[in-house]
Amino acid sequence: MHYSIIVALLFGACTSSPDDSSCPRDKPSSCPATPPSYANDIAPLIDQYCSQCHNPQVSAFDQPLSTYSDLFARRQDVLDQIYACQMPMPPAPQPTTAERVTLLTWFVCGAPNN
Numbered sequence: 600m601h602y603s604i605i606v607a608l609l610f611g612a613c614t615s616s617p618d619d620s621s622c623p624r625d626k627p628s629s630c631p632a633t634p635p636s637y638a639n640d641i642a643p644l645i646d647q648y649c650s651q652c653h654n655p656q657v658s659a660f661d662q663p664l665s666t667y668s669d670l671f672a673r674r675q676d677v678l679d680q681i682y683a684c685q686m687p688m689p690p691a692p693q694p695t696t697a698e699r700v701t702l703l704t705w706f707v708c709g710a711p712n713n
């Protein structure tokens with residue numbers, strides 16, 4: 600595939616608007632006794648679903664999420680964006696229901712570095 604087409608597709612995935620009608624709005628009301636692990640559960644999901652836009656080489660370069668510190672500093676914004684189904688932006692791949700719940704639960708638990 601031609602490089603400019605790939606860049607256009609990635610940029611489009613990072614800037615288009617989601618269809619809000621299908622958003623489950625499923626933020627947990629409380630933190631479970633054992634919160635999701637940043638290292639084992641959250642970092643791999645952030646890498647899989649967020650790093651294609653939130654890194655120094657692409658459109659959201661000014662909002663990196665590649666480290667715990669980056670994510671923790673933006674935790675409320677990221678929680679709000681995931682909860683409102685605004686990130687990742689379609690047509691980018693979306694987390695499964697279980698992955699989404701894991702992410703939201705971790706934020707509800709205070710985003711621990713565990």
